[in-house]
Amino acid sequence: MIIVMNKSATQDQIDNVLDRIKDKGLEASVSKGIEKTVIGAIGDERLLDEELLASLPGVEQALHIVKPYKIVAREWHEQDSVINISGHPIGGKDIQIISGPCSVETPDQMQKSAKAVKAAGVKLMRGGAFKPRTSPYTFQGVGFEGLEMFREAADAEGLPIVTELLDVRHLDKFLEKKVDVIQIGTRSMQNFELLREVGKINVPVILKRGMSATISEWLMAAEYIASGGNHNIIFCERGIRTFETYYRNVLDVTAIPVLKKETHLPVIIDPSHAGGKAWMVAALSRAGIAAGADGLLVEMHPNPCEAWCDADQAINPDELKQLMSELTSIAQILGRNIGR
Ligand code: PEP
Ligand code: MN
Secondary structure: EEEEEEEOOOHHHHHHHHHHHHOOOOEEEEEEEEOOOOEEOOOOHOOOOOOHHOOOOOEEEEEEEOOOOOOOOHHHHOOOOOOOOOEEEEOOOOOEEEEEEEOOOHHHHHHHHHHHHOOOOOOOOOOOOOOOOOOOOOOOOHHHHHHHHHHHHHHOOOOOEEOOOOOOOHHHHHHHOOEEEEEEOOOHHHOHHHHHHHHHOOOOOOEEEEOOOHHHHHHHHHHHHOOOOOOEEEEEEEOOOOOOOOOEEOOOOOHHHHHHHHHHHOEEOOOOHHHHHHHHHHHHHHHHHOOOOEEEEEEEEEHHHHHHHHHHHHOOOOHHHHHHHHHHHHHHOOOOOOOO
């Protein structure tokens, strides 16, 4: 950390800052210029509180020089991390597509969905048993019963399952059902207690970006999970809120190279919740993979017009097949594998 003193700072004020730094077990180096004195704190600067130091008499500015996130930062881990999802790698050279309905509805719908996912060559299946809906009066998901339907339908096709954890009280049941990937939705990105709990287990976690979260808030949310010991984290950009009202959210493609620079962990995109319309899904998916995303989370329903949730944005089984063939070509150009 660097602490810049005011032009008029007294020696006592400088000594006070030095004492604070040394109290935390760090070394300090003082550099006296013609106009100002600059103090460098040497050691684990995360132990120092920027706001507290900035508030001391005689201090003009206190600045952290290392990133506030550590385990998730590429600064500390140069190589891309590859996460193994029940035998399927994601990250590095490996791209994975995850597809399935927004919500689990019935055994028949889940069986048809699982067959369609498998037939398209997709290796991982999604589906929500608990739905975070804006209105408490709309369909809230079929609950634990849905988790069972999902597990059965996916097992019949040999597909690992991805599903959203809304409530920490559901975690034991998720573990009992051997959920392969836990999804933390956009509305829960800063539910720190939930993040801490999934940090204590070793099941891979998809951490969606809060719809109004900055990149740094998103990385810090991941650090909550990682600091508990679970480093199997996949970032998912799902569109952010802007002034535009034509589409549901804006897919922040810029976040892909930025995240890839800041973290070694895989980054995927969700074109469905970004655009909010089925006809936008293919274009956004191609853009995401071309920009370097490690995968997609795409909503697909065997009969979109009858979907109980997010009907407008679900693609059908044929569209999923077509999308897979286009993405395979893009992956090839980029020298990457898709769906191993
Ligand atoms: C979902 O994936 O079903 C979902 C609710 O997404 P989000 O949290 O991005 O809205
Ligand atoms: Mn949805």
